[in-house]
Amino acid sequence: MDLALSPEDDAFRDDVRRFLDDNLSEDLREAGRKTGGVFADFAAGLRWHRILAGHGWSAPTWPREYGGTGWSATQRYIFARECTAADAPRIFNMGIRMVGPVIMKFGTAEQKAKYLPPILSGDIVFCQGYSEPGSGSDLASLKTRAVRDGDDYVINGTKIWTTGAHVANRMFCLVRTATEGKPQDGISFVLLDSVDIPGLTVKPILTLAGDHEVNQVFFDNVRTPVANRIGPENAGWTVAKYLLEFERGGDAYTPNLHARLEDVRKIAREEAADGSGRLLDDPGFAQRLAEAELAIQSLEMIELQVLSDLSKGRNPGAVSSLMKIRGSETSQALDHLGVEALAWYAAPFEPEARTLGHNEPTVTPDYGITAMPLFLNNRAATIYAGSNEIQRNIIAKAILGL
Known part of the structure; x- marks a missing residue:
């Protein structure tokens, strides 16, 4: 796999960065930074959805005939990486990500006309x-x-x-x-x-x-x-299985994992090791952080292949189960490292600190305000969208023939 960006993709990345600089206001970035669960503040996410829709960018995975971007797999991945790096808020996108593709495949012409445009715009x-x-x-x-x-x-x-x-x-x-x-x-x-x-x-x-x-x-x-x-x-079971392939593997996991890895690094740069110096320089912690980074990179290779298949009209199939397992377990490993790095500062219960515009003093430092919420909320990541035990059964049957 050639990982070097083409000149066209380099230019696309520059366009995305300019768009984000021009359209991501500070309060939208704050909503992205303070996300401690699956989605950002709903109102902020909806505003961002509508900004993207106005630019024709709200549905990166949809084909052009339904109002999508028609981007290549590489372009979609670049867009996801740049959005997470810029703290764009995570959109509540079950319409775009899940039911939209289902309506495209199984819906009538009337259903497509009724639902797809307002899903795209954020009205539905x-x-x-x-x-x-x-x-x-x-x-x-x-x-x-x-x-x-x-x-x-x-x-x-x-x-x-x-x-x-x-x-x-x-x-x-x-x-x-x-x-x-x-x-x-x-x-x-x-x-x-x-x-x-x-x-x-x-x-x-x-x-x-x-x-x-x-x-x-x-x-x-x-x-x-x-x-x-x-x-x-x-x-409906056939329809549901088709939808679950998109829920488990239709979006990119690793851009969020890369951003989460950097969040943990920020905490480790500020917090002290048990002896002296920064936690980031502690050999034991640094090794575990490196292991998490390698896990992200290996998942990224699989993910890029799946995105390439999706761009050619192929469903991810059972590979989406593999991605769901590795993505959720790697996310939980990063959450554990984040809480460990924050140490006693992870203990205070301060949900109000994650509300937009909050400017009161907090016990937990700003750089760690989402560490414990992510740790707690992501305990469910290995359960929702089908538990990881079920995913392993799917892999055993569909890929290994057991």
Whole structure:
């Protein structure tokens, strides 16, 4: 693999840097720096989404025919690296990243026209209704039921760990439309055109870090049109598996890992080792940091190949499971190093310090304010999007033939 940038890619990188310099305001950069969970401050992320949309850059992975950039895999990777290096806020992008590609592949012409343009602009913000109490990684056992009533489905049940349900204005979810045969055969993929509709209740779940990112959603005779079903009835498992390939491998992991590595280095430059001198110069800590960097670089090689395949219309398939495993476990290793480097300064509980505009004194230094929140929130990284144990089973079956 030739890792040298072509002159065209060098020029593209310069264009991206100019765009970021011109459009990333200090408060947007602050939102990026203070991200202690999966996404940045929602309002800031939405502002950034709309700025990107105005420039035609909100959907780097989408084909041009649907309003995407048409960028090469290398250009998409350059864009992701430059955004993380500039502290751009992480966008709540389940529409762009997950349900958008599903609608492109399985949706009707009417569904594409209805949903894709407002997803692109940021006017539609989707959340994902998959997991249920007792049906997380064993998603095929889900029980939320949708019964046909004329031109509508009537939905009853509950979803849990629903990220962003309190800020989204749409939901895509899996529902059971039949009980005969294998569990996978009776599932359908439907869209809700609002989360503020009769019978739907969103209740917050606060994380250990004090963040409100996830929720439990209750359905009590919630109605959605049959026309909002994506793909045939009872074929939702096929649609869901396609979407999960994008959830696990459709975005670049390593730009965020490179940025996280630099965050840990910043802490280690400031904090003292057990004996004397900087922690960064301690041989034991430096070795573990180097091991994490090598893990990122090895994952980067796989990721670039996957991005290249995606740009040629190939799905990542089971390789996305490998990336999900390595990306989540490397992220957790970096989180551990960050908390270890910060030592006792990691202990104070100061969630207010991560709110935009906060300027009160804090116990934890500015350079470490997200270390413990990331450590706590990312404990879930090896569970969500399918637990890593499930990913290993997928690899064993699909790649190793076991």
